Amino acid sequence: MPAGTKVRRTGPLVAALALLALAAGALAQPERERWFIDELAFRFGYVDQRGLGGQSQAGAALRSDGRVRGSEQLRVINPIARLGLRQNERVRHVITFPVDIVTSASADALDAVSRASLWNEAATLDIASTVDVTPDDHLTLRYGTHFEETLRSAFGGAAYVRDLALDNATLELSFNAVVDWFDPITPQGFDWGYVRRQALNANVGVSQVLSPTTLASASYGITRQWGLLEQPWNSIPTNDRGGTFTDRPGEVFPGDRLRHAASVQLLQHAPSIRGTLRLDYRHYRDDFGLVADTARVAWVQWLHPRVTLEGSYRLHAQRGLDFFTPFIEDFMGPRVPRTADSDLDDFRAHEVGSKLRVYLSRNGPRGTESVDVSYLRYQRPWMTIDAIGIGYRRLY
Amino acid sequence: MIRDVVRTWLLALPLLVGCVVVQPYQREHLADPTMARDDDPLGTAAERKLHVTREGAGGGDGGSAGGGCACGN
Numbered sequence: 261m262p263a264g265t266k267v268r269r270t271g272p273l274v275a276a277l278a279l280l281a282l283a284a285g286a287l288a289q290p291e292r293e294r295w296f297i298d299e300l301a302f303r304f305g306y307v308d309q310r311g312l313g314g315q316s317q318a319g320a321a322l323r324s325d326g327r328v329r330g331s332e333q334l335r336v337i338n339p340i341a342r343l344g345l346r347q348n349e350r351v352r353h354v355i356t357f358p359v360d361i362v363t364s365a366s367a368d369a370l371d372a373v374s375r376a377s378l379w380n381e382a383a384t385l386d387i388a389s390t391v392d393v394t395p396d397d398h399l400t401l402r403y404g405t406h407f408e409e410t411l412r413s414a415f416g417g418a419a420y421v422r423d424l425a426l427d428n429a430t431l432e433l434s435f436n437a438v439v440d441w442f443d444p445i446t447p448q449g450f451d452w453g454y455v456r457r458q459a460l461n462a463n464v465g466v467s468q469v470l471s472p473t474t475l476a477s478a479s480y481g482i483t484r485q486w487g488l489l490e491q492p493w494n495s496i497p498t499n500d501r502g503g504t505f506t507d508r509p510g511e512v513f514p515g516d517r518l519r520h521a522a523s524v525q526l527l528q529h530a531p532s533i534r535g536t537l538r539l540d541y542r543h544y545r546d547d548f549g550l551v552a553d554t555a556r557v558a559w560v561q562w563l564h565p566r567v568t569l570e571g572s573y574r575l576h577a578q579r580g581l582d583f584f585t586p587f588i589e590d591f592m593g594p595r596v597p598r599t600a601d602s603d604l605d606d607f608r609a610h611e612v613g614s615k616l617r618v619y620l621s622r623n624g625p626r627g628t629e630s631v632d633v634s635y636l637r638y639q640r641p642w643m644t645i646d647a648i649g650i651g652y653r654r655l656y
Numbered sequence: 657m658i659r660d661v662v663r664t665w666l667l668a669l670p671l672l673v674g675c676v677v678v679q680p681y682q683r684e685h686l687a688d689p690t691m692a693r694d695d696d697p698l699g700t701a702a703e704r705k706l707h708v709t710r711e712g713a714g715g716g717d718g719g720s721a722g723g724g725c726a727c728g729n
Contacts, residue, residue: 303698307706338705340698358701428677467693472682475691521713525693529685536690544713552713560690568690578713604712615699619689628689634699638706647706651698 298352299344301653307336311643314586314600315494317508327586328497329602329642337361344655349392356386360408382408396423402436411442417461432465432479444492446510457487473529480522489513496600497587509588511599519546534562538572549582550604558613566619572636574611580604602642609640627656 309332312323316330323329340358347353360382386404393399398421406413417436424431438459444452465479495508523542530536538558545551558572584605585598592598613636620629631652638645678686685691694700708714 301698303702305702338702340701342698356698356701358705360705425677426680469678469683469686472678473685475686475693477693527691527693529688529691531685536688546713550712552711554713562690576707576711576713578711581712601712603710609711615696622689632696632699636703638710643710645706645710647702649699649702651696653696653698 296346298346298656301342303340303651305338305649307647309334309645313602335363352390354388359383413440428469430467434463436461455488459485475527478524483519485517494601512597514597536560552578568617570615572613576609580606607640611638629654
């Protein structure tokens with residue numbers, strides 16, 4: 261049969277198929293405009309903390325380092341859920357819902373009577389809505405609320421991300437605001453009534469592809485906080501021998517704090533051995549005198565086309581607050597800054613972690629679906645924390 | 657304080673200059689899941705919560721403290 265005849269016979273068929281495809285596309289258009297789930301993730305975490313801190317009255321006694329320390333033992337059950345919702349091709353929402361169930365959240369003298377912190381439940385609703393204004397410009401609005409006993413918190417913010425140089429670089433600017441309302445009760449049981457504290461934060465960040473296997477990013481954030489910044493349940497030992505703790509004054513912070521945090525990250529993939537090196541460094545300082553450097557190194561190795569194993573080490577070195585006060589010997593005015601909170605003291609913390617992830621599917625008909633199990637140990641003088649997590653994530 | 661911030665940015669600067677433009681067809685390895693800047697958002701959030709609550713230097717970089725505490729942000 262001549263070739264021309266074949267063309268004449270298949271031509272109408274091709275045209276019909278093309279029309280059918282166009283019609284199908286037109287019919288499918290409303291389908292894409294419907295809301296649908298494009299990400300689903302759950303994580304269950306458990307934290308076991310054992311430690312002794314200067315701010316705690318629970319079993320406070322003179323310890324071998326000459327400081328009076330009380331128990332900071334607690335356990336946390338921490339389920340988190342995350343839902344990604346695609347509204348249309350340009351708008352996406354991510355809803356995160358963490359819950360914390362904490363035992364002995366603020367062990368102090370009041371607890372002996374009220375058991376107020378035997379169990380402390382907290383929940384947060386965090387929503388981020390992203391609009392792709394253009395293929396290279398993305399605007400995210402973030403908003404949410406937090407509930408925790410007498411504390412209520414609301415937060416909101418906006419972020420702008422610009423993709424540059426054929427998506428080889430991004431520039432990100434963001435602003436956030438947080439307001440907390442809470443009803444503090446001093447260690448002596450005095451109720452201050454509802455008070456407020458606020459925070460405003462601005463960040464700038466850049467990321468850059470350095471090679472087909474290297475990615476780098478850097479960011480800087482500045483935060484101003486004001487209001488009642490101290491933790492009302494924290495108190496300070498009144499002598500250095502551990503004899504009398506019945507009249508421990510509460511900690512006092514200045515009413516204004518300016519914080520700076522700068523960080524860099526480098527990711528290097530090694531295709532020949534199917535592994536990735538992840539390096540992070542962060543420098544922090546604030547006008548309370550707290551200065552800290554944090555470095556983290558992690559290696560993620562493909563053990564199998566569907567299995568990765570991550571090992572990590574993190575070092576945090578911190579110089580404590582200028583007004584850190586391990587115990588009070590002489591009279592201090594009611595609003596003279598002071599704290600015995602061991603989290604704000606000088607220390608070095610070491611953390612090791614590991615995570616095993618199994619991909620149930622990768623870019624298959626069910627999308628990408630994975631489960632993971634992780635463990636980390638955080639250790640510093642007078643404190644050890646063990647944390648385990650089990651996670652599930654599906655990207656549709 | 658400003659000096660330290662500038663120092664950190666200067667350390668980061670060599671990473672950000674002299675870069676080649678990697679074409680989309682060269683990004684196979686950049687698309688590897690292990691190269692995602694945050695490949696486990698919930699795990700990262702849980703770790704961040706641990707550090708924010710236990711270290712005075714936690715937070716200050718825009719993420720929610722997760723404990724409803726503006727002190728950590």
